[in-house]
Amino acid sequence: MSAPRPQPRLDADNRAFWTGGAVGELRLMRCRDCATFIHPPRPVCRKCFSENVAPEAVTGTGVIDTFTVNHQKWHPALQVPYVIARVAIDGAPGVFLTTNIVGCNVDEVEIGDPVRVTFEQQGEIYYPLFEKIG
Amino acid sequence: MMTANDAYITGVGQSQIGVKLTRHPLLLTLDAVKEALAEAGLTIGQIDGVSTYPGRMQGYLGFSPVGVDELIDALGIRATWYAGGGEITSQLGAVVAAAAAVRAGLARHVICFRTVYEAAAMARPDEFPPLRRDKVDGSSQWTAPFNALSAANWTAQYAMRHMKRYGLTREQLAQVAITDRAHAALNPRALTREPITMDEYMSARMISTPLCLYDCDRFTDASTVLIVSAASAIDEVSCTPIRIAAMAGTVARHSWDQAEWMASYQTGPDLWKRTDYKPSDVDTVQFYDGFSFYVITWLEALGFCDVGEGGRFIEGGKRIALDGELPLNTFGGQIGAGRLHGFGFAHESVVQLRGKGGARQIPDDPRVAVCTSGGGPLATALLLARD
Ligand SMILES: [Zn+2]
Numbered sequence: 049m050s051a052p053r054p055q056p057r058l059d060a061d062n063r064a065f066w067t068g069g070a071v072g073e074l075r076l077m078r079c080r081d082c083a084t085f086i087h088p089p090r091p092v093c094r095k096c097f098s099e100n101v102a103p104e105a106v107t108g109t110g111v112i113d114t115f116t117v118n119h120q121k122w123h124p125a126l127q128v129p130y131v132i133a134r135v136a137i138d139g140a141p142g143v144f145l146t147t148n149i150v151g152c153n154v155d156e157v158e159i160g161d162p163v164r165v166t167f168e169q170q171g172e173i174y175y176p177l178f179e180k181i182g
Numbered sequence: 183m184m185t186a187n188d189a190y191i192t193g194v195g196q197s198q199i200g201v202k203l204t205r206h207p208l209l210l211t212l213d214a215v216k217e218a219l220a221e222a223g224l225t226i227g228q229i230d231g232v233s234t235y236p237g238r239m240q241g242y243l244g245f246s247p248v249g250v251d252e253l254i255d256a257l258g259i260r261a262t263w264y265a266g267g268g269e270i271t272s273q274l275g276a277v278v279a280a281a282a283a284v285r286a287g288l289a290r291h292v293i294c295f296r297t298v299y300e301a302a303a304m305a306r307p308d309e310f311p312p313l314r315r316d317k318v319d320g321s322s323q324w325t326a327p328f329n330a331l332s333a334a335n336w337t338a339q340y341a342m343r344h345m346k347r348y349g350l351t352r353e354q355l356a357q358v359a360i361t362d363r364a365h366a367a368l369n370p371r372a373l374t375r376e377p378i379t380m381d382e383y384m385s386a387r388m389i390s391t392p393l394c395l396y397d398c399d400r401f402t403d404a405s406t407v408l409i410v411s412a413a414s415a416i417d418e419v420s421c422t423p424i425r426i427a428a429m430a431g432t433v434a435r436h437s438w439d440q441a442e443w444m445a446s447y448q449t450g451p452d453l454w455k456r457t458d459y460k461p462s463d464v465d466t467v468q469f470y471d472g473f474s475f476y477v478i479t480w481l482e483a484l485g486f487c488d489v490g491e492g493g494r495f496i497e498g499g500k501r502i503a504l505d506g507e508l509p510l511n512t513f514g515g516q517i518g519a520g521r522l523h524g525f526g527f528a529h530e531s532v533v534q535l536r537g538k539g540g541a542r543q544i545p546d547d548p549r550v551a552v553c554t555s556g557g558g559p560l561a562t563a564l565l566l567a568r569d
Contacts, residue, residue, distance in 0.1 A: 054326040057317035087440065088324060114346075116338035117391040122331040132330045132390070134339055134439050146336075146439045148328050159346045175327055 051127055055173055061089045064103030069167030069174020073105040076140050085140040108165035110135040110178065113144055117154045129154050135163055135178050151179035186413050189281035190423035191566065192291070193222025193409040194532045199373050199520040201301035203403040207247040208256055211297045214407035215257065222409050223420030224291060229259050229409075231289030235276040235296055235524070236268030243310040244303025244401075253295065263288035271431025271449075272470075272556025273524025274564060277408060278429045284412035291418075292410045296525040300401035324439065334398055334473060336438040336558060338390040341475040345392060347490070350478065352392055354493035356383040358474035358510075359396040359517050361502050366514025368504070368542035373402055373520035397474040402520035406529050424532045427550075428457035428565040438558045443479070445561035446554070450483030453552070453563045461485045464565075465548035466534055467508055468527035470555045471515040480554050484563065509544045524555030528564060535568040 056066050061077075068075035077089035081098040092099055115133035131149040149157050150166065163178035195217030197210040205213075219226065238249025250266040253259070263283045270279065273296055280292040303310030318326045330336060344350045359378060366372035378396060386394040416423050430452035435441040454460065461484060469480040478492035486508065487495040496502050502510035513519045513530040522529075531551035534544050554563045 053329065054315075054318045054331075056323040056327055057319040059319070062323065088321070088437075114339040114343040116335055116342055116393075117388070118329065118335055118338075119388040120332070120334065120390060122329070126329060126331075130329065132328060132335050132339070142440070144439050146325050146328055146330050159343065173327070177328075 051125060053170055053175060055171065058172070061091060065089055066173050068103070068105065069169065069176060072167070074108045074137075074165045074176055075103040075105050076137070076143060077101055078104040085143045087140070087143045106137055106139050109138045109181065110145070110163055111138070112149070112157065112159055112161045112163060114159055115149065115157050131157050133157065133178065145176065148177045149179065150177045156180070187285050188413045189284045189426045190411050190413065190416060191408050191426065191528065191532050192411040192416070192419045192421055192423050193218035193220070193224060194529045195219070195221065195407040196371065196529060197405040199371050199402060199404040199522070201373065201401065201403060202305040203302050207297050207299045207302075207403075207405070208252065210403065210405040211248050211253060211295055211407070212257070214295065214405040215293060218293070218407040218409050221421050222411070224409065224418065226257055226259060228418060229291050229293050230262045231280060231283055231292030232259060232261055232264040232266075233276045233280040233283070233292055233294045233410075234266040235270060235273045237266035242313045244300040244312070246297070247299045247303075247310065248295070248297045253293070259293070261289070263292070271433065271562045272560035274528060274553065274555040274562040275431055277410060277528060277564065278431060278562060280410040281426050281429060284410055287412070290412045290415040294408045294410055294525070295405060296523050297405040298521060298523050299403050300521065302403045304401060321437065332390070333557065334390045334393055337473045337475055338393045340444060340479070341392050344475070344478065344490075344493075348493070350493035352384065353380065354497050355392070355397065355474050355478070356380055357496045357499040357502065358471060358477045358515075359383055361499050362471060362511050362515040362518035365504060365512050365542055366518025369513045369519055372514040372518055374514070374518055393473060393475065396517065399472050399516035399521040402522065404520055404522055406522050406525035408525065408528055408532070422536050422568060424535050425567045425569055426564060427459060427567040428453050429563070430456065431562040433559050433561070436559045441559060444557060445559050446476070446479045446483040446556070447489070449561035449563050450480065450485060453565055454485065457565055459550060459565060459567070463550050464508070464552050466512060466531070466544055466551045467510055468512070468531045468551060468553040469510060469515075470524060470527060470557065471511060471517050472521065472557055474517065476557050477510065484552060504542060505545060512539060512542050512544060527553035527555060528566070531566045535566060
């Protein structure tokens, strides 16, 4: 199941996002002054320019905003088909994560489906994938 | 309409279009330059500007093997202005930059070029190594780790949402590919000259749902050149100048997944704010179709139909055929003619507005065209007119 995935290079901005799964947390950067979520994570709030930003755990649930079933083997090691989705994150208005929907058949995914995060660990990275709720 | 401060597209040129070409990419560029100069009646000594997208990409030579600096040196151009880079509103942003430069008096005649060598690079990886990264960073870290590896995956999700929200069908989307391929059959330079049928489209293998093989362009080797000339220098040009009547390139959120829709939906209205022309004045549209779905978005974004109606607008295909009310991608688009990467749409607009389309010429003397490039957070639109 867990073929090697492209690995993000960790840095000060993204480390919380990519490693939060070690403690079961989906962490998003958030402004402590105006409460805006900042994704992709950056050291400044895009709404109020505050530098008082820090990662914060969200509930880890969301809704499938849109998706596609990829059938193309972009490289020989890729196992197809698989679902790529864009998930709207509950409690973090305006934040969408591109991810994979796992734990169901590829033809069981629909826009609007509620989903919950599940982490796939490879090395120091915890990939936030999502599975359908219920 | 014309003013002393206008910018024009004058000479246009194109190399052969192929896959796995062995001709040096700089020489393909030269072929296109020579054709454009000959059409404009200009010599290389009159060229004083160069503009390209995205510039030579050292780590990804197939995508962009020729840079401005290389072209300037190789052809002995004495440039008073030049630019090349990928951080611009997409491929035709290089033409926008050139037009701005000639309007500002920084140059008189600017060669704008886009050279692609992706098919040749795949065949000769030792010479043109593929993009390799140990780790992903920047914007690609938000997609690649989930094996959303291609713009096909990113675009497919917009198309899927359009289907669910507005009822776009595969049969409607098919009209882009079918129209492109029918038009490519009339273009002697086109990469793919065989038409396809609805049955072939519907039974094609899926790439990334709802996009099938025929919804995607494919790697191509070619060079396209457009010369942008200043109004003050237009007397030096022997071909009919095509006026750049308006330009737009907009982005609200520079991201493939954080924005609700593609940037085209902002760029389209912006274009019409900058001109007295209206969509009903347009005689042909040459819309970026790296993926067929982009055509749907541009039709809606530019107000040829309401948002959500793009699929129904092209249903049956008659409206966008060569003899239809709004002929689309008359050279075959990228799906039919090859992945010229944006510049083909401006090139064809000029060809049609000059009446030089040959077997694929739009009837009834077209005078106004819109061409576009980009997808996702990238969008550029040009309104071109023959006065
Ligand atoms: Zn803030």
